[in-house]
Amino acid sequence: MASKVKLPKASDLEAGVLGVLRELLPTFRVSEQRTGRQATWDLTFTVRSGRTVRRLLVECKSVGEPRYLAQAITVLKLASQQSPRSYPVVAAPYIGPGGQHLCREARVGYLDLTGNAFLNFNGVLVDRRSGERPPRTKARLRRLFSPKSSRILRALLEQPEQEWTLARLAAEAAISLRTAHLVVNALEEKVFLEKRRGAIRLQKPGALLDLWAENYRIDQHRQRTFYSFLRDPRELAAKLGAHAASQHMPCALTLHSGAALVAPFVRSADVHAYVRGDVDGVAQALDLRPVETGGNTHLLVPNDDGVFYRTQVIEHIPVVCNTQLYLDLLHYPARGREQAEELRRQKLGY
Structure with missing residues (x-):
């Protein structure tokens, strides 16, 4: 397993790129060139090995989110087309999996502050992935996947x-306009x-679902x-659905008991359901006996009513x-x- 590249602090990103490149390319002579005032990128480096010389054009971004990386990639691709034997590289404090994929797809190199790096030119291949997210990035993801958000x-x-407007989307999700x-x-x-003239449209549902699933746990x-x-x-x-309806209590099946009604595949004898209300009253009405282990009925009290969004009713039974x-x-194990x-x-199709 490759050791983590020691990168400088975010504020010193531009100043430290030369040292990073030398660590990534120890058998090459790496030197910095003056980048002209007319250049659209930030830094220029020469990489030499014998008679082989390659120029690296580096664009430094203070935020490594895909939106900003896409802007840098556009600048670098145009610049490298006009500069023979050059290779474009993006540097940022942190570049996540989505940004890494974007750079690789565009055939642009990258390096970040957590040890992720990818360079691929003239038979040279550097591919390092740290798998770590800095605390600030983790905090932003927690906010994005918080119950209300x-x-x-x-x-x-x-x-x-x-296609949504911001006001309609906020109303649909029952949250404030600010959130x-x-x-x-x-x-x-x-x-x-993407947002165009006030219209909001989802672009990558599969990738969004994957990232949410990566940061989601049912034990919350x-x-x-x-x-x-x-x-x-x-x-x-x-019986659970009928009782909940009679009490005007939000309720919806999930896990295998819900899937058995939506897309049957795995058999299970257990029932899992979200319930908002008097759980003890539900247990009494259905003659459920509390147990520590060996139970077959599991009632989940959700941390937010968002789990009941667009509850579907199948054979008179509510399912998330x-x-x-x-x-x-x-x-789920x-x-x-x-x-x-x-x-x-x-059912999802993405």
């Missing part, structure tokens, strides 16, 4: 072809959506486990929307990934 993501992913504005801006930075919701003497999970689910169902299933992938194939 994620309401915007559900609305977008459940209706991926829909919607912050979330939309963050998604635009990551090039998950409080779970209570019970045992039911009913042998048929479908019958139990129907397909986006929520996929998120819950993906990391009992064949959850298999069922999630089948659900995605059958």
Whole structure:
């Protein structure tokens, strides 16, 4: 496993790129050239090995989100076309998987402050991935996938072809305009959506779902486990749904019990459901016995009512929307990934 490249602080990014390149290319002679005032990029370096010489054109970005990387890539690609034997490179404090993919696809090199680096020219290949996110980036992701913010993501992913205004999107997600504005801006930075003349449209639903799934865990919701003497999970689910409806209580199946109604693939005898309300009252009405282990009925108290967004009713039984169902299933240990992938194939289409 490659050792982490020691990169300078963000404020010293431009000053430290030469040292980084020398560490990445120890068998080459790397020297900095003066970058003319007319240049559209930030730094120029010469890389020599014997008689082979290559110029590196480096653009430094203070933020490594895909939106800003795309701008840098456009500048560098034009510059490298006008400068023979040059290779474009982007440098930033942190470049995440989406940004790395964007650079590789454009055949542009990159390096960042956490040890990620990719250079590919003249038979030279440097490919290092640290897998680490700096604290600031982690905090931004937590905010993006927080309970309130994620309401915007559900609305977008459940209706991926829909065009929105900010006001309509905020109303749909039942959040403030300010929160919607912050979330939309963050998604635009990551090039998950585009804004044109006030219209908002999702661009990469699959990539957004993948990033959310990577940062989602079902154990953020409080779970209570019970045992039911009913042998048929479908019958139990129907009784749970009927009781919740009679009490005007938000309720929706999830995990395998929900998937069995939406995209059957994996069999399970357990029932999992989100419930907002008197859980003890539900247990009493359905004759559920609380247990520590060995239960077959699991009632989850959600950390936000967003889990009930676009609840679907199948055979008179409420089930969470397909986006929520996929998120819950993906990391569930009992064949959850298999069922999630089948659900995605059958119902999500991205």
